[in-house]
Amino acid sequence: MLTSNGNVNRDASAMDTSKQLTANDVNYLKSQGYKIIGRYLTGSVGDGAAERNKYLTRTELHDIISAGISVVPIYQDGGGVLGYFSESQGIKDANLAGQAARALGIPSGATIYFAADLDVEDGNIDATIIPYIKAVANQLSGYEVGIYGTRNVCSRAYEAGAVTSAFVADMSTGFSGNLGFPMPKVWSFDQFVEFTLGGIPIDNLGVSGRDKGIKKINSSITAKQALRKVIGSADITLDGPKVTIVNSKVLTVVANATSHVNTASGSHVVEINNGHIDSVSLINVLKSMGLNISGTVMDVIISKVGLKLSGEIADGQLRINKVLDGGQNVEFELVITSLKNDVLDTEFGINFDVSFHTKELKGEIKETLAKALAVAGGVAVVGIALALVATFAPEFLPALGIAI
Incomplete structure (x- = not known):
C-alpha cells in the first residue's frame, strides 16, 4: 500500500x-x-x-x-x-x-x-x-x-x-x-x-530545491555602533548630553541616548515587535495620561502614520514617562533591544522630550512633522505630535492630509 x-x-x-x-x-x-x-x-x-x-x-x-x-x-x-x-x-x-x-x-x-x-x-x-x-x-x-x-x-x-x-x-x-x-x-x-x-x-x-536554507549569519555590533546606524544624521552620542534635534515655532524635540536601560512592563509601556509599534496600546497609554482624543480622530491618525518603525529598529519598547502641561509636553524613551540586520550585543535607549507649542505659528506644522520623521524614533515622535495636534488644535489636521 x-x-x-x-x-x-x-x-x-x-x-x-x-x-x-x-x-x-x-x-x-x-x-x-x-x-x-x-x-x-x-x-x-x-x-x-x-x-x-x-x-x-x-x-x-x-x-x-x-x-x-x-x-x-x-x-x-x-x-x-x-x-x-x-x-x-x-x-x-x-x-x-x-x-x-x-x-x-x-x-x-x-x-x-x-x-x-x-x-x-x-x-x-x-x-x-x-x-x-x-x-x-x-x-x-x-x-x-x-x-x-x-x-x-x-x-x-x-x-x-x-x-x-x-x-x-x-x-x-x-x-x-x-x-x-x-x-x-x-x-x-x-x-x-x-x-x-x-x-x-x-x-x-x-x-525540492525551493529553499536552500541560510548559509551566512549577521554580524554582531555594539550599542554604540548600533546607535550610529539608527539615528541618521542627528548628533547624538551614547551616554552623551541632550541634543535638540527638532526646533521650530511649533515643535521642539530634545533627545539623548543611554546604555543604562532595562526592559520594563506597566501601563505606560508599549511593545515594539518586528518593527511595529502596538498602536492600540499607544492609544490607551496616551489616553490614560490625559490626552483625551476621540477614538475616531486617533484611528485616523494611526492609519495615516502607520506607526511602523522604519530603518534598522526591530524590537524594543516605547515608554511614555511623563505627560506635562495638560499634554503639551511628553517625555518618552525608545528602548532598542534588536535590529533588523545586525545582532545587537546589548540594548540601549533614546530619550525624547517633545513639546508642542499651540500658541505659535501653526502653519509650520506640516513641514515640522516632516523633519521629525527624519530622526531616530521619528515615527513615534510624529505619532505623539499628531496626538497633541488632535487634542489641542484639531482644526489643523486637514492641513496635514488627515480628514476627520
Whole structure:
C-alpha cells in the first residue's frame, strides 16, 4: 500500500533535529552527507527529568554554517491541540520567532517554518490554521513565512496567500491531511522517516530545491555602533548630553541616548515587535495620561502614520514617562533591544522630550512633522505630535492630509 512518506530507505541530504548540536555532532553529520539541517528557534522537548532544550544557539549556528551546512529555522513552541491556533496566537508567535531569529543573526529573507504538528481535518482549517498563519504573515517582518504540517494544511495555507513554502509532515502517514492529498505546489521539504544516528535524533527530509536554507549569519555590533546606524544624521552620542534635534515655532524635540536601560512592563509601556509599534496600546497609554482624543480622530491618525518603525529598529519598547502641561509636553524613551540586520550585543535607549507649542505659528506644522520623521524614533515622535495636534488644535489636521 502506498503511504505519504514513500520509500523511507531513500537517501537524504537534509534533516531536522531537536538536539542542540555540538561541533563534533556537526562534523559527524557532515560526514554522513547532510547539507541542510532544520533547527528550532525556541523551546524544549520532553517532560520532567527528560526535558531538554531544543532551541538553536548562536554558537551552534556558527558551527553549522562554518561546516558548510545550511540551516532551516523552525518555530514550534506549542500547537499540540487545535485550540492553540488563532489570530492572537499567530501575532504572538510571529513576534517570538522574529526576536529569536534576529538574536541569532538569521538574515532577512530567510524562511521560518511555523509548525502545525497535528492532524487537522479539512473542515476545521478555515477557523484555526488560516487565521493563525495569516496573522503570522502580517506580523512577521523581514522574513518569509513557511508552514510545517500535513499536505492539506500546507496547501490550504498557500492557497490562502499566507505562506511561500511548505515543510510537509509526510512521516505522519495516518493523518487525514496526508491521505489522498497531493504534495503542495510550494513544498520545500518532505519529512519522511525518523531514527537515531550517532546519538542524534534525526528526521530525514526530501528536498525540492525551493529553499536552500541560510548559509551566512549577521554580524554582531555594539550599542554604540548600533546607535550610529539608527539615528541618521542627528548628533547624538551614547551616554552623551541632550541634543535638540527638532526646533521650530511649533515643535521642539530634545533627545539623548543611554546604555543604562532595562526592559520594563506597566501601563505606560508599549511593545515594539518586528518593527511595529502596538498602536492600540499607544492609544490607551496616551489616553490614560490625559490626552483625551476621540477614538475616531486617533484611528485616523494611526492609519495615516502607520506607526511602523522604519530603518534598522526591530524590537524594543516605547515608554511614555511623563505627560506635562495638560499634554503639551511628553517625555518618552525608545528602548532598542534588536535590529533588523545586525545582532545587537546589548540594548540601549533614546530619550525624547517633545513639546508642542499651540500658541505659535501653526502653519509650520506640516513641514515640522516632516523633519521629525527624519530622526531616530521619528515615527513615534510624529505619532505623539499628531496626538497633541488632535487634542489641542484639531482644526489643523486637514492641513496635514488627515480628514476627520
